[in-house]
Amino acid sequence: MKHYIVKRLLWMIPILIGISFFAFILINLSPSDPAEVAIRVNEVTPTAENIAQMREQLGLDDPFMTRYLTWLGNALQGDFGNSYVNNKAVGEEIAKALPPTLYLAGVSLLIIVVISVGAGVLCAIKEDSITDQVIRGIVFIGTAIPGFWAGILLMWLFAVKLKWLPTSGMTTPASVILPAVTLSLGYISTYVRLIRNNMIDNKRENYVLYGRVRGLKEQTIMKHVFKNSLQTSLTALGMSIPKLIAGTVVIENIFAWPGIGRLCVTAIFNRDFPMIQAYVLIMAVLFVFCNLLVDLGSVWIDPRRRREA
Amino acid sequence: MAEFWNRFKNDRLAMGVSFFLLMVISLAILAPLLAPYDPTAQNIINKFQGPSLTHWFGTDQLGRDVLSRILYGGRITILVSVLTMVVTILIGTVLGVIAGYFRGWVDDVIMRICDIMLSFPSEVLILAIVGILGMGITNIVLATVIAKWAWYVRMIRSIVIAFMDSNYIRFAKVAGCSTWHIVRKHLLVGAIGEIAVLATLDTAAIILNISALSFLGLGVQPPTAEWGMMLNEAKNVMTTNPGQMLAPGMAIFMVVAAFNFLGDSIQVALNPKINKGFSTKRYSLFSALFGRRKKAVTQ
Numbered sequence: 001m002k003h004y005i006v007k008r009l010l011w012m013i014p015i016l017i018g019i020s021f022f023a024f025i026l027i028n029l030s031p032s033d034p035a036e037v038a039i040r041v042n043e044v045t046p047t048a049e050n051i052a053q054m055r056e057q058l059g060l061d062d063p064f065m066t067r068y069l070t071w072l073g074n075a076l077q078g079d080f081g082n083s084y085v086n087n088k089a090v091g092e093e094i095a096k097a098l099p100p101t102l103y104l105a106g107v108s109l110l111i112i113v114v115i116s117v118g119a120g121v122l123c124a125i126k127e128d129s130i131t132d133q134v135i136r137g138i139v140f141i142g143t144a145i146p147g148f149w150a151g152i153l154l155m156w157l158f159a160v161k162l163k164w165l166p167t168s169g170m171t172t173p174a175s176v177i178l179p180a181v182t183l184s185l186g187y188i189s190t191y192v193r194l195i196r197n198n199m200i201d202n203k204r205e206n207y208v209l210y211g212r213v214r215g216l217k218e219q220t221i222m223k224h225v226f227k228n229s230l231q232t233s234l235t236a237l238g239m240s241i242p243k244l245i246a247g248t249v250v251i252e253n254i255f256a257w258p259g260i261g262r263l264c265v266t267a268i269f270n271r272d273f274p275m276i277q278a279y280v281l282i283m284a285v286l287f288v289f290c291n292l293l294v295d296l297g298s299v300w301i302d303p304r305r306r307r308e309a
Numbered sequence: 310m311a312e313f314w315n316r317f318k319n320d321r322l323a324m325g326v327s328f329f330l331l332m333v334i335s336l337a338i339l340a341p342l343l344a345p346y347d348p349t350a351q352n353i354i355n356k357f358q359g360p361s362l363t364h365w366f367g368t369d370q371l372g373r374d375v376l377s378r379i380l381y382g383g384r385i386t387i388l389v390s391v392l393t394m395v396v397t398i399l400i401g402t403v404l405g406v407i408a409g410y411f412r413g414w415v416d417d418v419i420m421r422i423c424d425i426m427l428s429f430p431s432e433v434l435i436l437a438i439v440g441i442l443g444m445g446i447t448n449i450v451l452a453t454v455i456a457k458w459a460w461y462v463r464m465i466r467s468i469v470i471a472f473m474d475s476n477y478i479r480f481a482k483v484a485g486c487s488t489w490h491i492v493r494k495h496l497l498v499g500a501i502g503e504i505a506v507l508a509t510l511d512t513a514a515i516i517l518n519i520s521a522l523s524f525l526g527l528g529v530q531p532p533t534a535e536w537g538m539m540l541n542e543a544k545n546v547m548t549t550n551p552g553q554m555l556a557p558g559m560a561i562f563m564v565v566a567a568f569n570f571l572g573d574s575i576q577v578a579l580n581p582k583i584n585k586g587f588s589t590k591r592y593s594l595f596s597a598l599f600g601r602r603k604k605a606v607t608q
Contacts, residue, residue, distance in 0.1 A: 018425040026441050144566035146517050148524045148537070149558035152544050156551050246432040250521050254544070265525055268440040276440040283433040291428070 001299065008295055015288055020075070023281040024068050027273045035060055037271050038084040080278035085270050090278045094260055098282075100170055101252070101259030105245045107180040112187045112244075113237070119188075120195025120233075125222060127200060135192065142189030147247075151182040151254045168256035179255040183248060187240060194236055198229035231302055238294030242287040313502065316578040323574030326567050333564055334391075337383035346374035348381040348534040367552070369542065375556050378534035382557065385446065385535045386523075387564060390515040393450050398508050400454070401461025406492060408462065409469030419462065426459035435518070444527045446535075449519055457515075461507070468503045472496055502579040506572050513568035520561050536561050 027034055035054040039046045054060075060067070074081070080090035119139075123132045155178060159167040166175050202208070202225045211221045249261035256262070260279060267275035317323055336343065360367045367375050408419040429437075438452035472478060473496075481491050520537030522528045529535035531542075536557040543553035 015425060015428050019428060022425075022429075023437075026437055029441060140566070140569070144513070144562055144569055146520060146524075146537075146540075146558065146561050146565070148521055149540060149554070149561065152540065152547060152554055153558070156547050156554065160548050160551070243430050243432070246430045249432065249436065250525060253525055264436060264440070265527070268436065268444070268527060271440075271443070273441070276437060280429075280433060280437040284429045287430050287433070288428050 004299060005296060008292060012288065012292060016285065019284045019288065020072055020281060021068070023277050023284065024071055026280065027277060028064075034058060034273055037273060075278075075281060080281075081274040083267075083275055084272045090274045093263060093275070094278055094282065097258060097260040097263045100257060101245060101248050101261060104176060104179055104183065104248055104252070104257060104259060105241070107176050108183040108187070108244060109241065111180055111184040112191060115184070116188045116191035116195060119192045121199065121222075121226060123192065123196040124199035124203070124225075127203075132196075139189045139192050142185055145185070147182060147186055148250050148254060150185055151179075151251060154178055154182055155254070168254075170258055175255075175257075179248075179251045179257055182254070183244065183251045187244065190240075191233065191237065195229065195233050198232050199225050202229045231298060234301065235294055235298045238290060238297060242283070242290045245286065246283055313578050317574065320574055320578060323571065323578070326570045326574065330564070330567050330571060333383065333567075334387060336380060337387050340377075340380040340384050343380060346377040348373060348377040349532045369539075369553060373534075375539075375553075378539060379536070379556055379560055382534040382536045382539060383560065383564075385529060385533070386516060386520055386537070386561070389446060389450060390512055390519055393453050393515050393519070394508055394512045396450075396454050397457045397461050397511075398504065400458045401465045402497075402504065404458075404462040405465025406469055406496065409466040409473060410488070410492060410496070416466075420466070423459040423462050426456075427463070429456075431456040431460070435522070439522065439527050444530065446519075446523075446529050449522050449528050453515060453518060457511075461511075464507055465500070465504060468500050469496060472499050475499075502575065506576050506579070509568050509572035509575060513565045513572070516561065516565050516568070 033051070035051050035058060036046045038054050038058065039050055044050065062070070071081075078091045078095075080094070082088065083090055083093065119135050123135050126132050155167055158165045158178060165178055166172055169175060205228075208221055208225060211224065246261075248257070248259055249265060251257065252259045252261035253265055260282075264276065264279040266272075267279065369375055369378070404419055408416040426434075434456040435449070435452040438455055439448050442448040442451065478491060478495055481495055486494075519528060520535070520540075523535045523537030524541045526538075526541060529538050531538065539557035540554060540561075543550075543557065546553055
């Protein structure tokens with residue numbers, strides 16, 4: 001186990017360096033000069049003079065590696081530079097927008113776990129029954145329906161037509177319901193399918209046959225089947241947490257949720273490079289750490305692999 | 310291969326779905342000939358018309374014909390998605406075959422690069438690239454290819470490795486067939502089915518992706534018709550004319566569902582033992598999605 005953890009942690013180093021490097025060169029890959037963009041977004045006409053001044057201010061004339069190291073050093077201290085648009089500190093803006101996004105993703109995760117475990121187990125126990133087939137039908141629709149379409153349809157039905165829930169923003173506690181449900185739809189479809197298939201695979205195993213032969217109650221057998229099929233589902237669920245956070249982009253824009261997804265899309269419209277860069281870096285680091293936790297968790301949860309590692 | 314066609318032909322739903330997709334693609338290609346109106350021609354007096362004989366799907370907030378916009382929109386949504394898929398599959402096949410066939414250090418290098426690429430969530434990568442290169446459909450395609458190729462390399466590599474283990478390829482090697490011959494006549498012929506499954510399922514995902522970006526306003530710019538874009542416009546008039554959300558949403562939904570279904574059907578026809586629609590194969594696709602963790606997942 002120790003050996004495995006050390007190996008896994010060491011592998012993080014090149015990945016984190018790769019990520020930070022990528023986030024940094026993104027701006028240099030841009031077809032337009034960052035200094036010119038920084039000037040243009042404030043609706044000032046770029047001239048040779050103010051471009052030179054801006055380059056100086058942004059430190060664009062330094063050698064590449066110096067710039068990368070300065071940027072990385074600052075980023076590690078939470079300083080991602082200032083926004084081109086309003087000159088506010090990017091780090092602060094993101095720190096303000098991160099909690100709403102995490103809140104939204106957390107509520108969605110709760111919905112996903114509750115519904116997909118319920119429906120998945122139900123489907124597996126009543127394999128091929130009417131219930132199973134109906135749920136499978138709904139799941140099939142769920143995988144094909146575009147999230148943003150489902151979002152605006154739900155918004156129209158519950159907020160505009162029935163007026164049960166607020167249309168957008170984060171004003172009342174009920175505001176989170178529509179965006180969270182919309183966000184979880186696609187994932188629920190995936191997990192119902194996954195949990196069902198895992199449990200059905202497990203039901204064909206010899207230990208289930210043995211349990212039946214021993215005359216164990218069906219309930220007890222199902223408990224074992226569920227426990228054994230949990231590992232794959234947990235791994236997949238852990239993997240999807242960062243995807244869930246990244247996936248809030250579209251939903252936040254539909255429901256005007258004040259999170260980082262909305263911040264990022266606004267930044268793209270405004271060509272606010274430091275903001276985009278910070279978003280990419282934070283998301284990728286989050287993704288890598290979630291992967292790490294899932295990897296370690298999946299080894300820890302399985303006694304066979306724990307001993308092996 | 311012949312067996313596969315027989316099974317596929319006897320699957321009526323699969324044939325129906327293929328026919329539907331062929332029809333949709335031809336409609337998209339032939340849009341300029343078929344569309345009754347110019348998709349961008351405005352006629353404000355005629356706005357928000359319900360479905361009628363002159364405007365089958367009604368008109369939108371600027372009095373443009375919705376049917377024509379759907380037809381022209383399909384050109385962008387479907388054709389661009391298919392193009393994106395073809396490019397990614399090509400890159401994936403070339404690198405995946407190289408990595409899976411030669412193994413050794415070549416494999417190591419390719420896979421490590423893929424690992425780094427895959428440590429970014431693809432949604433974030435796409436946003437980042439579009440953010441830097443600027444908005445527009447070309448940049449979205451480019452971003453999608455950059456974000457997805459590594460995943461295909463990994464998938465196709467694992468398919469290739471499975472085939473490399475089979476006896477007929479070992480025999481071909483022992484018999485002294487050239488690498489090119491083995492790859493072309495044995496490996497690709499064997500793997501084409503599984504690659505086709507990947508390609509169909511992912512076309513669906515790409516359509517969802519591209520229309521979502523257009524919905525956000527990052528892709529196609531108005532007044533060009535595109536399904537995601539149309540939904541974006543429909544959202545703004547939701548309170549007064551909710552009917553506007555129907556046509557473009559249904560269009561995306563039906564095409565995506567059809568591609569998903571086709572992928573499942575090809576899989577069933579390739580391997581009839583698996584449970585239709587909810588195949589365990591589908592689940593192995595899912596586990597392979599998390600490549601590095603594949604060992605953990607299959608245990």
